[in-house]
Every structure is written in structure tokens, then in C-alpha cells.
Amino acid sequence: MQILTKNWNKIDPLRIDSYIKTGGYESLRKAIREMTPEKIIEEVKKSGLRGRGGAGFPTGDKWDLAAKTPAKEKYFICNLDESEPGVYKDRTIAEKNPHQIIEGLLIGATAIGAKKAFIYINGYYRKQNEILEIALEQARGKEFIGRSMLGSAIDIEVDIFQGAGAYICGEETALINSVEGNRGEPRLKPPYPPVAGLFGKPTIVNNAETLANVPFIIKRGAKTYSQIGVSGSPGTKLFVLEGAVKKQGIFEAPLGTTAQELIYNSLYGGGMASGKDFLFAQIGGASGRLVTAGKLDQPLAYGAGEYNLGCGSIFVADKSTDLKNLLFSWADFFHRESCGKCVPCREGTYRLWEIAKRIKKNEILKRDKENIEDILWTLSNTTFCPLGNFAAIAWSDAMKMFGKEIFG
Amino acid sequence: MSLQKILVQIEPKPENLLRALKAAQKENKYIGEKECEKIADYFSLPLARIYSFASFFNEIRTKKETKKNIRICSGGPCLSKDSAKVARQIEMLLGLEAGNDAHPKYKLEYISCLGLCDRGPVVEVEGQIFERVKPEMVDDIIQSYL
Numbered sequence: 001m002q003i004l005t006k007n008w009n010k011i012d013p014l015r016i017d018s019y020i021k022t023g024g025y026e027s028l029r030k031a032i033r034e035m036t037p038e039k040i041i042e043e044v045k046k047s048g049l050r051g052r053g054g055a056g057f058p059t060g061d062k063w064d065l066a067a068k069t070p071a072k073e074k075y076f077i078c079n080l081d082e083s084e085p086g087v088y089k090d091r092t093i094a095e096k097n098p099h100q101i102i103e104g105l106l107i108g109a110t111a112i113g114a115k116k117a118f119i120y121i122n123g124y125y126r127k128q129n130e131i132l133e134i135a136l137e138q139a140r141g142k143e144f145i146g147r148s149m150l151g152s153a154i155d156i157e158v159d160i161f162q163g164a165g166a167y168i169c170g171e172e173t174a175l176i177n178s179v180e181g182n183r184g185e186p187r188l189k190p191p192y193p194p195v196a197g198l199f200g201k202p203t204i205v206n207n208a209e210t211l212a213n214v215p216f217i218i219k220r221g222a223k224t225y226s227q228i229g230v231s232g233s234p235g236t237k238l239f240v241l242e243g244a245v246k247k248q249g250i251f252e253a254p255l256g257t258t259a260q261e262l263i264y265n266s267l268y269g270g271g272m273a274s275g276k277d278f279l280f281a282q283i284g285g286a287s288g289r290l291v292t293a294g295k296l297d298q299p300l301a302y303g304a305g306e307y308n309l310g311c312g313s314i315f316v317a318d319k320s321t322d323l324k325n326l327l328f329s330w331a332d333f334f335h336r337e338s339c340g341k342c343v344p345c346r347e348g349t350y351r352l353w354e355i356a357k358r359i360k361k362n363e364i365l366k367r368d369k370e371n372i373e374d375i376l377w378t379l380s381n382t383t384f385c386p387l388g389n390f391a392a393i394a395w396s397d398a399m400k401m402f403g404k405e406i407f408g
Numbered sequence: 409m410s411l412q413k414i415l416v417q418i419e420p421k422p423e424n425l426l427r428a429l430k431a432a433q434k435e436n437k438y439i440g441e442k443e444c445e446k447i448a449d450y451f452s453l454p455l456a457r458i459y460s461f462a463s464f465f466n467e468i469r470t471k472k473e474t475k476k477n478i479r480i481c482s483g484g485p486c487l488s489k490d491s492a493k494v495a496r497q498i499e500m501l502l503g504l505e506a507g508n509d510a511h512p513k514y515k516l517e518y519i520s521c522l523g524l525c526d527r528g529p530v531v532e533v534e535g536q537i538f539e540r541v542k543p544e545m546v547d548d549i550i551q552s553y554l
Contacts, residue, residue: 082523084521085481085521085525086525087521088523088525088526091523122523123467124467124522159423162427162430164466164467164468165466166464166465178464179423180422180423181425181451183461184465242488248526286484315488321488322487326484326487328482329484332518332520333483333521336466336519337520
């Protein structure tokens with residue numbers, strides 16, 4: 001079953017007509033002409049769609065909260081700030097089928113009554129930014145965006161907001177802060193953004209992949225959608241396979257598919273690359289857990305099993321992988337991306353990075369091993385936002401699995 | 409174009425602040441104290457807020473860059489495609505160390521993720537992006553771009 005990748009490489013992303021020919025914007029038309037905002041939200045709720053950014057929060061519930069909060073102005077933001085190493089699914093949707101995201105965004109904005117929507121795009125995605133600019137312009141020309149959309153009384157304006165290279169801005173409250181012209185530091189929750197977000201107004205921040213699912217749900221109905229995947233996690237998901245597999249890239253599979261299948265089935269990864277032996281798979285980007293061969297058979301769904309599927313990336317490490325380099329890579333990333341708001345994360349990621357440098361150069365000090373445990377505990381338990389926990393996940397697993405190998 | 413001329417094209421609303429900084433940097437290469445002051449005036453915001461905002465983002469420079477800049481991705485997928493060897497090759501060729509600021513002319517930094525994991529290893533030389541870089545290509549890239 002293909003929902004997201006169905007028309008990739010078949011349509012021309014630079015021409016709106018080729019999207020419309022495949023039934024594009026029919027869902028928006030249906031949502032505006034035949035459905036009330038309450039009905040749209042009801043449908044998305046019934047579909048069971050959950051946020052694809054990693055947290056897996058039910059999208060319909062989020063929308064409902066924003067719709068029910070009384071306010072003069074509301075905002076809708078599409079989160080395309082993907083900057084996790086090893087993840088490029090949102091980038092690819094924007095590249096291959098930008099209108100699918102825009103249509104989902106417009107349906108969402110209609111449902112909650114937002115007049116202003118943003119697409120928050122990673123600053124490095126220059127080509128995708130251009131594609132989206134063109135797509136928005138063409139959608140405006142067809143009256144899908146702007147004043148009295150499709151002859152209705154609804155006005156929605158969509159702008160692109162380009163980020164400038166900050167991983168933390170993928171977190172919704174940090175993202176909102178940076179749009180407001182403040183440092184991209186996360187805010188204390190509650191209040192949650194659907195109640196008080198951008199400029200203190202109800203705001204929905206949805207991942208681009210989440211929004212790309214919405215046109216299908218509106219067109220084919222919640223029932224059809226909820227039958228795909230597994231109960232509790234319906235629909236399909238884009239999985240990114242990288243590392244020592246035969247076929248690397250993006251694969252669409254129903255939620256509930258196991259990592260085992262994704263790596264070995266010829267439909268997806270097609271097994272290990274020749275001459276490579278499986279060591280572990282890291283599921284969910286640089287912040288993902290390390291999964292050994294024996295545990296690959298758990299279904300990848302939200303809130304199920306021992307590990308989260310996160311944003312859906314699977315990095316396969318083989319036995320020739322240089323673990324010291326990999327440890328450095330994780331520590332280097334998080335120390336660079338820690339926003340500096342809270343001390344445990346700012347200092348913890350920095351000290352971990354210092355130790356990682358020593359490990360890489362084979363200059364480990366006696367105290368390093370204990371210190372790692374201390375730092376990892378602090379990061380997992382005391383940081384303000386999840387970035388600190390993320391920084392500790394892969395390291396904690398690696399210490400359990402390879403601690404002896406590294407420290408002798 | 410003067411900074412003033414760039415700014416008047418942008419509406420002074422907070423959500424346009426990052427856009428203004430980016431536009432100004434394109435022209436001026438960096439956003440120093442003087443530029444921050446002008447932007448603060450234009451947006452009617454405190455100077456401290458402009459500076460703290462500008463200094464937050466990787467892509468915005470608040471100091472004049474005197475060195476030639478090379479950046480290489482250190483993410484897992486790029487690593488699995490031998491980015492470490494590429495980094496070592498660059499270090500050897502230029503006689504410097506990644507992340508160390510000591511070299512008078514060049515600087516090699518690690519970055520993570522330009523979202524090009526499928527085309528790694530990724531190297532950026534003075535804003536120009538190179539994909540699928542192999543150690544043996546380093547020589548050519550450096551000779552023609554630095």
C-alpha cells in the first residue's frame with residue numbers, strides 16, 4: 001500500500017497540473033465544500049493518524065485542542081526542519097511531491113481556523129525551498145491559497161520560513177521561538193502550542209510527513225486509512241535505510257513492519273551488503289537506540305515494544321564499523337546542537353564530546369569510564385528538553401554493548 | 409547594496425528577523441555589531457536580542473571570516489561511506505586538525521547533516537557542496553576551490 005510514495009517520479013514537482021491530474025487538491029475541495037471544520041477533525045481523529053516527527057502524538061487530538069481554544073488568530077506550521085543525521089524523508093517528499101504537503105497543510109489550517117500558515121524548512125534545503133516556493137506560487141494561481149479560497153469565505157496565507165541550521169528548532173516550542181525572532185530554545189510545557197504557541201496564539205506544528213497523509217484520509221475516509229498498519233498505529237511510514245545494507249534509501253511500509261523485514265526483505269533493504277556482517281541497527285536517527293540482531297523482530301509502531309521507531313530511520317552498522325568514530329560522531333553532533341539553555345545538557349554534551357575525542361585518539365584517561373556513567377545519567381534525567389535524553393540514548397546502549405571493547 | 413536598502417524590502421515584523429539577517433549576510437558576509445545595531449533600529453528591538461538571535465544559528469556568522477572554510481559531515485551514514493578517511497586526507501593535505509582553529513589560513517569543521525545522507529560523504533568548501541567525495545578526490549577539490 002502506497003500513500004506517500006505513490007506518485008513519486010510520476011509527477012513533475014514543478015507543475016501543479018501534473019499533481020491535479022492524479023487527483024490532487026480534490027481533498028482540499030472536498031474539505032472546504034462538503035465538510036465542516038468539526039467534520040474534518042473528526043475524520044482525522046477517527047483515522048488514528050499520529051505525528052510522524054517521532055513523538056507519535058495523535059494528530060486529530062492536537063487539532064481538536066487548537067480548534068476549541070478561542071482566539072482571534074491561529075497559526076498552522078508545517079515542520080520541515082528535519083536535521084537529524086541519517087534522515088531525509090521530509091526533504092524527499094518536498095522534492096518529489098511538494099503539493100501533497102501543501103494540500104495537507106491547507107486542510108489542517110482550514111480545520112483549526114488558521115489564517116496564516118508557515119512551512120518551516122531546514123536552512124540547508126535550498127533546492128527544496130525553491131521547489132516549495134514555486135509550488136506555493138502555482139497553488140495561489142489556482143486559488144488554493146489566498147483570499148476566498150475556492151470561492152469560499154476562507155482566507156489562508158502560506159509563507160516559507162527558512163531556518164538557519166539548528167537541530168533544536170525541530171522541537172516545536174523552539175521552532176516557534178525562532179519564528180518569533182527569539183533564540184531557538186525550547187519553552188516550558190504546558191501550555192502546549194495548540195493552546196498558546198506562536199505569539200501566544202493557538203498553534204499547530206505538524207511534521208511534513210504527517211501532513212502528507214492528510215489528503216488521503218480526507219479523500220478515502222478514515223476507515224480505509226485505519227485499516228492499514230496495526231491497531232494504535234495506522235497508516236504507512238517512510239523508513240530511511242542507511243549503512244551496510246544492499247539497497248539504501250527511502251521505503252514506504254505499513255506501520256508495524258519489523259526492522260528485520262525492512263533490512264532483509266528484497267522489497268526494502270534486500271539484506272546486508274556483500275561481505276558485511278550485521279553488528280547492530282540504530283533505529284530513529286542519531287538519537288535512536290541500538291538494536292541487536294535478536295531483537296529486530298519487534299513491530300515498529302508507536303508506543304509498542306522496547307524501542308521507539310522515532311522518525312523512522314534505520315542505520316545498519318556492520319562489524320567493520322569504527323565504533324570510536326561513531327561514538328565521536330554522536331557526541332560531536334549533540335554538543336554542537338545543544339542550545340545552551342540548561343546546564344546539564346550544555347555541559348554534559350560538552351564533556352561527553354571531550355571524552356569522545358580522547359577515545360577517538362586512544363588517549364582514554366582512567367576517570368573517563370566513571371565520568372561517562374555520571375554524565376549519561378545526568379543527561380537522561382535532568383535536562384530541560386528531550387535533546388539531553390537523546391544525546392544519552394545511543395551512548396548508553398553502546399556502553400552496555402561495547403564498553404569492554406572500548407575500555408578494555 | 410547597502411544594508412539599509414536590503415532592510416527596507418523586508419517588513420519589520422519579528423517573523424522576518426531571520427530573513428533579514430540572512431539577506432544582510434549574503435551581502436556583507438557576516439553580521440557584526442554595526443549591522444546588528446542597524447537591524448535593531450529597523451525592527452525596533454533591543455540590540456542584545458538581535459545579537460543573541462544572530463549568534464544562535466550555525467549559518468549566521470557574527471565575526472568576519474578570515475580563513476577559508478571547509479566543512480565535512482560527521483554523521484553516521486556519511487561515516488559508513490568513509491567520511492573519516494576523507495577528513496584525514498584533508499587534514500594531511502592542509503596540515504591541520506578538524507575542529508582545531510590553529511591554522512592561519514584554513515579551517516576544517518565537522519558538521520552534521522545537510523540532509524544529503526544518501527549522497528555522502530558530503531564536503532562543503534566555501535559554501536560549495538560536494539557529494540559522494542572519495543579520499544582521492546580531495547586533492548582536486550582543494551586545488552580548484554582554495
